Amino acid sequence: MRIISGMIFVSLFILGGMAEVVRAQESTSTQPVTGVPMEKLQVLEPTQGRARIVNAGNSFYFMFRVEKLDVPRIDVSLVNTICETERVKLSAQGTPTAIQGNHWVLMLNVPKSAKPGVYNLIIDFGVGYQKIANAIKIIDQYKNKFRFVHLSNMNIGDPTAPDFDYRLVEEINLLNPEFIIATGDFIENAGLRHDAQSWKRVKDFLSRFHAPSYILCGDQDDPISFTSQINPSLVGTLNYGSLHFFFMMDSSYHPIEQDTSQLKAMITDLTNLKNTQTTFLVGNRDSLGVFEGLAALGQNPGDIFTQGKVRYLLFGGSTDWDFKEYAQKLASLELTDLAYIRTAQSSTCMKNGGSGISRYRVFDVDNDHIRYIYPDEQANHTAQHSVPAGRLKVLDQGPNDGSQNIESAMVVNTLNQSFDACRILLQLAGSDPESVCVANGQIERVIPAGQNKLLVSAIVDVPEKGSTQIVATSNPDAMARYEAIPVKMELRSPEKLIFTPGLTSTGLEFFSTTDKLELTLTNTSQQNIALALQVTLAGQELIIPRELFSPSTQPENNDQNEDADASSNMIHLATGQSLTIPIQPAVRFIYPGNHSIVIYTLNDPLRRAKTFPVNIVVKNP
The missing domain is CATH 2.60.40.10 (Immunoglobulins)
Structure with a gap:
């Protein structure tokens, strides 16, 4: 049970051989200095595109790049993404250590008292601060039963998709995934324009989700600014419990079959796994160039995949896979337990066969079983269907702004699938978290959210093609009217x-x-x-x-x-x-x-x- 996103950290040692290590002196200054403009300081790890999932009480590496570390202090804290009043102060193990001159690393400790949730990372250098959205997810333990979500191509800027579809935010936040994988092609032609600012739109959109995102670079995106705006490395890995993910850089402009160093890194990764039961290879380009790339290095892709326990190939696309395209290429490996998965547009874009309906894929993991095909009863063709947006809604029955001591919400689901362990957020007037009661749901957390305001995170199960209603109150006497019929x-x-x-x-x-x-x-x-x-x-x-x-x-x-x-x-x-x-x-x-x-x-x-x-x-x- 562990999370690794350390390909960046390891690469610093590989590129420079033995790195020089210098310890920074602890500053005694109390006045801000102007020696380090904030744009000259880049946080390398964790990032919004490669978040860290950390157990409460454990530590993680905080790495940044700056020419000269001349700041009065380094204070790092976490701010809960669903409630900014909840802050977690992180303590450091010693002072920053310089690696290869302008790269610095600091080990940060998450207190045992930290509550599970997704947090923004706030770094205060005394000359300003930086915020890394959704950079840290704190957990009690890794789950054997959970879900994650795949967001596919978006092509925002196309005439049929002028903006992101914010229904995705509401629906996916309700579904309460552990994390999100976004496989790129976010902004139309951003790569051709070398548009570094396009990543800000992407980050702003993805920061609205209450889950960490693992972001890949696609055909439409700018790979040069990806390394400064999203994550220093275009590739990466993630381990969640017994699941392992290898994120490829594979696009029409950067085909993986021509990237020998990436292929060798993949081989090393897949042949040295421990405690992994299932591996996902994740990429933007769906044409399976990794097969030719491994073969060109004298490796049998089937053997590498078997050794690395690769069971799923997950790609972005414009349409859900029809079980035909690339079927012969897949069959050539003779691996009966290898699944090819392609998800349709996660926007209203209609290019390359997009339907005009935003879609996303939900992976429901239950120990060794993974369900990922939506049973689309309205489809007129056979495909590996994903979830269409617009058929899962949360209807607040009150203002839900913390002005009342009782709030109710209803979830309406017209999808052909039920969803358990969904999350609803209700704001109540009140000051005592212990006073909160919930009817027809379970309390996940109650967070003090300001003066006489409480935020209730509640869990509900949502039936297929039906609805469920939940009530939360900070007045226990009000619960009698909501008792269930015995x-x-x-x-x-x-x-x-x-x-x-x-x-x-x-x-x-x-x-x-x-x-x-x-x-x-x-x-x-x-x-x-x-x-x-x-x-x-x-x-x-x-x-x-x-x-x-x-x-x-x-x-x-x-x-x-x-x-x-x-x-x-x-x-x-x-x-x-x-x-x-x-x-x-x-x-x-x-x-x-x-x-x-x-x-x-x-x-x-x-x-x-x-x-x-x-x-x-x-x-x-």
């Missing part, structure tokens, strides 16, 4: 549900199954209850038999809801009573694969949902 739900169904198509007498197509599903409801309280239920499959309502609402099944009294007896849509359960409901699913449309049967309790104050996973098989009769 009912236990159990669903009995076969491992696979087999659906077949049919037609009504009017010619309407539908899908149904003869498989038996039974929903059992049990009243776990000491009072009678009434339930208004809606059962859905892939967002489509399933019918509950009407006889279950007949007066003969209703108790004479209902202590929970006086209006329940007047409703013909209520199911009534006496104290301790259980009732089994047969469900015969029939839907207009269904997509094969993993789905959920979702049961909403409509008279619950938050319309709570209970989900049951099912596997759908569609067969012709």
Whole structure:
């Protein structure tokens, strides 16, 4: 379990042989001096393009380049990206050490008390300061179950994509990834114009995400200014737990097959891995030039990939891979466990076959299993689909500005996939983090966010083609009105549900199954209850038999809801009573694969949902 982004640090020793080491004298000056203009000082590590993921209580290298270290102080701190009032002071191990004259390195300690989160790195030299956005992610431990996101080509400046799609920020922040991989082609023709300022637009956009980004240089980008604006090295590595990533510099203007030094570095990296179970090779150009490059060095790509446990080749592109392009080239390696992945445009750009809908790819990692294909039921072609933007929304039910002691938000998901462990941020009036309560979610953190203001980071699970609502309050007495109706739900169904198509007498197509599903409801309280239920499959309502609402099944009294007896849509359960409901699913449309049967309790104050996973098989009769 470790993170390495140290290719830059190692290269300093390789380029200069034995490096001269000089210790800086600790400054006693208290007055700012003007000897070091801030533009002359470059932070080399960590950077926004190669963030460091650090355990609380551990240390990391802080490296910078300056001609002469003549500053009154070096104070380094972290500022939480979601709440600027939370700051973490870092302590240094000794004073900066000079390596090769104008390169300096300092070991910084993260205190054990530091809370998990993504932080901006703030360096105060006494003559000014620098901010490196999203440079540090503090964790308690590496996760075995998590997600990360791939952002593909954007080509901002094309007539069909004049600006970044900020819906990506809202949706991806909700999905709460551990990190983001952005494979380049950000600004149209920035490389041809040698436009160093274009990287500022890219960095400003990526800084809006609540996750560290690992940024690659693409065909459209300027590789010269990349090394000063994003990261000193065009290549790099990342280890997250047992996953290893090698970030290639591979574009039409810088093909990897012509970069012998990079190929040799890759071979060294892949043949010396430890504690790695799975490796991703990541690049901008999707034409697999790395195959020819390794072969030209006398290496069998298949052997190198096997030794390096390369299981995934991840690339940017304009369209999701159709399983055809480069298929013969892939097959030549005879590696059955090697996956080629290409993600469509992460903007509205329509060049080279882009659809005009921004897309991103979600990698859900669960130990050794990685899911990365979105089951796109609306697609009219076979492809390795990614997630289309615009179908996952957070709707604040109040001002969410810290002026109220209770806030609510709803997540609406019309995608054909559920997402667990999503994050919602709610701002409350209040001063005591211990007073905060959450209904229909879990508290991740509560952060004091200023005078009488609290920021609540809460975790919710979002069902497919459905919604979920959450409430947070700093007034515990308010929680009583949001209590769940005390009912236990159990669903009995076969491992696979087999659906077949049919037609009504009017010619309407539908899908149904003869498989038996039974929903059992049990009243776990000491009072009678009434339930208004809606059962859905892939967002489509399933019918509950009407006889279950007949007066003969209703108790004479209902202590929970006086209006329940007047409703013909209520199911009534006496104290301790259980009732089994047969469900015969029939839907207009269904997509094969993993789905959920979702049961909403409509008279619950938050319309709570209970989900049951099912596997759908569609067969012709």
